[in-house]
Amino acid sequence: MEQYLPQFESALSIDCVIFGFDAGELKVLLIERNAEPFKDWYALPGFLVKQDEGVDEAAERILYELTGLRDLHMEQFHTFGDVDRHPQGRVITVAYYALIRINGQKELRPVTDYAKAAFWHPVNDLPKLGFDHSRIFSTGFNKLRRRLSYQPIAFELLPEKFTLTQLQQLYEAILNKKLDKRNFRKKMLSYGFLKELDEKQKNVSYRAAKLYKFDRRKYTKIFQNELNLDK
């Protein structure tokens, strides 16, 4: 413990795992890289933090430069600091994640030429990713799964008004398994946090289904404070 600062030369980077849901599929935001190492590979949107930039600030800038998206509510979920994770030197990466409604997001377009393209890719069929990004993705996906049971994340991915089929598809995509339709509906409706609207789907070629809204206050009351004892 005798060394002084800087103890070693290292770089700090950010990687973003952005989940979106669209047309019954759970997707993650990827870029096609345009620089070495891993040139032409697919990867999570990520790059180096600047000297004069805090990590949260860097995360916003990097996501914007590589994909054109901004003003997302991103949250740190893990920092990856294995010694050999980057082929060019020691790079510690802080991973952020966010959930967004793909629907209504503007077009993806990298602002720098460091990425050739940015695009949504289904999570259940991911290509090989550069660096240790497959591991970073998995860690983020596991976090998403765990949170599904105690946070209202499903409703951040769905449009404001949604059908029970859409809700079930989202749960199935995150849990990666088929759920029984009848049980799913019964259980979901039993909680009381879904508000049935006097409205049906529009512009569908099949029989229009009822639309629902999410009642965040009720959800919070039911789950978040389950063990909150001052009531």
Add this chain to the structure above:
Amino acid sequence: MEQYLPQFESALSIDCVIFGFDAGELKVLLIERNAEPFKDWYALPGFLVKQDEGVDEAAERILYELTGLRDLHMEQFHTFGDVDRHPQGRVITVAYYALIRINGQKELRPVTDYAKAAFWHPVNDLPKLGFDHSRIFSTGFNKLRRRLSYQPIAFELLPEKFTLTQLQQLYEAILNKKLDKRNFRKKMLSYGFLKELDEKQKNVSYRAAKLYKFDRRKYTKIFQNELNLDK
């Protein structure tokens, strides 16, 4: 985005927020520093990561060197990367946290002379800490509070067998407020995850109270899978 690695000189450090519970009080593990900057100040156990060391590995080593504790189950909770957080240069710190039973832990003793002493300090009366450690502590404490409602953390801090008074004291310490004794007991017992033992406290000068054990399987069934829909 044109620079190459290393993009800038920075150091990486680890800081540990270790919570313990003892004699009705929630405590956090501190050290008294023996080196500049902040020499003689109190601080969280923390130091620089080595060049050839992964972050998880570094966290274990650093906690051991500064306090003598090892084999804790530590978990990352946040990475602090503000530009000016360290007076000697850019240092990004990865913060870890753990919950332990103070009772039964061996004596605290720094292994390096970088710390003069290591000790448990009540969380509700913390002294001024070096660096941004007050902020790191608060972030960890908030995380602990949030987790209290959906993870069985209270039972990691209590002895294996505990009284309802001890359990209530722990909840009060984490939530930082008084709870009604009758409501607390009624609610806690209603869940069914507390197993009443055929055993009472020993060696107490007042009327011995019943001891309880925590039934983790029942807890998990009740809370973790609340929204797990494949049952």
